[in-house]
Structure formats: structure tokens, C-alpha cells
Amino acid sequence: MQPEADDVLLTVRIEARVAELLTQATSLLRRHGRRSLQPVLRYDLRGQAAGQARWQQGHPPELRFNLAIARHHADDFVRVTVAHEVAHLVTYQCYRRARPHGPEWQSVMRHFGVAEPRRCHSYDVDSSQARRQRRWHYECRCRIHQLSTTRHHRVQRGQASYHCRRCGDTLTYALRGPLPVTIGD
The missing domain is CATH 3.30.2010 (Zincin-like)
Structure with missing residues (x-):
């Protein structure tokens, strides 16, 4: 069946x-x-x-x-x-x-x-079967970053901003859509 x-x-x-x-x-x-x-x-x-x-x-x-x-x-x-x-x-x-x-x-x-x-x-x-979150493309001057759906939504609502640890630049949404599903935080 x-x-x-x-x-x-x-x-x-x-x-x-x-x-x-x-x-x-x-x-x-x-x-x-x-x-x-x-x-x-x-x-x-x-x-x-x-x-x-x-x-x-x-x-x-x-x-x-x-x-x-x-x-x-x-x-x-x-x-x-x-x-x-x-x-x-x-x-x-x-x-x-x-x-x-x-x-x-x-x-x-x-x-x-x-x-x-x-x-x-x-x-x-x-x-x-565990809950999984998508990862979203964000970029700075030096590379592409992956943010979880939770962090992506915080940025979209203006509740948070995230910075690159390497160059210090504020991460901006790369408008490429979500990455493949991975285990989230």
C-alpha cells in the first residue's frame, strides 16, 4: 500500500x-x-x-x-x-x-x-523528523553568510542586525532565496 x-x-x-x-x-x-x-x-x-x-x-x-x-x-x-x-x-x-x-x-x-x-x-x-530551519543568503564585503529563518525574520522586522566577524560589515539580504534545508538553531 x-x-x-x-x-x-x-x-x-x-x-x-x-x-x-x-x-x-x-x-x-x-x-x-x-x-x-x-x-x-x-x-x-x-x-x-x-x-x-x-x-x-x-x-x-x-x-x-x-x-x-x-x-x-x-x-x-x-x-x-x-x-x-x-x-x-x-x-x-x-x-x-x-x-x-x-x-x-x-x-x-x-x-x-x-x-x-x-x-x-x-x-x-x-x-x-526534527524541526529544521532554512538558511538564508546574507552578504558583506568579504563573503556570503547563512542566517537561520529565525535570524532572517528578526532582520526583516527590524528587530536585529548582524555583522561579519571578519570585516565588521553589516550583513544584508542577498535576495537569492533560501538555501537547502539544514538543521536549525
Whole structure:
């Protein structure tokens, strides 16, 4: 089976688990006078984070998942990581000001059948999945430099300037676009 087909099956499993957990959460939400949740699911998370729950005033809540991690740990990911992120949304909806992994969140996790809620996953994430930043061309009088995306954005926003250690000249953007991806700082 091709990776795309595997990803489709995995996203179907994740979506089914989210629906199951939201059904289980209905009684908790009603008890706190809250409506049911309709989160937007996204599969765009990268790096070492397995999942992320986000909510912003005026927008539907979001659940983001890292398919690269989910592919290698599918069963545990669907059972525990998905519950972890849905529990964040339910906890926020019920308690608003609760600590992210505090007693209220742990109670929701137990309600979802996770006996020992954990703050972080313990999945083996190899370096090929680690977050990477692009490098950007900057130049001075004597040579070309490579700045990380973080530093590039600081320069673009006027928050920082960087100087060549050799000639002391201020580095200027060379307008050549990003260099190939490398491990970032």
C-alpha cells in the first residue's frame, strides 16, 4: 500500500477517535453548561510535537496532528495522543483557566480511559523528523553568510542586525532565496 493510502486510513482512524471522544465528553460539557465542540482537524504539525490543541476567540477550536509520528506509532497515537489533545479542548471548554496538564485535564484523560495521563509523548523521534530551519543568503564585503529563518525574520522586522566577524560589515539580504534545508538553531 502506498504512503498516501496509509495516511488516508490513519486520518480516518484519528477522525473516528476524535468523534468517539467528543461523544464521551458530552456529559462533562453539559455538566459545566457548555456546548459540544466541533474542532477543525489538521495534519500539518511537524517536528517533535505529536499533537496540538488550539483555540482562539471567534474561531473554531483546532486539533493539529503530526502524521510523521503517527505513522510509526499508530495504535498508541490514536488511543493516547488524540485523547491528550481532545482533553485539552474539553478542559478549556469546561474550566477555562485550568493548568494545561493539571488535575482537571488529568480527570478528563481518565474519563477517556487513559489510566496514567502523561504530559509528553515518549515516541522515538529520529533526527530526520526534527524541526529544521532554512538558511538564508546574507552578504558583506568579504563573503556570503547563512542566517537561520529565525535570524532572517528578526532582520526583516527590524528587530536585529548582524555583522561579519571578519570585516565588521553589516550583513544584508542577498535576495537569492533560501538555501537547502539544514538543521536549525
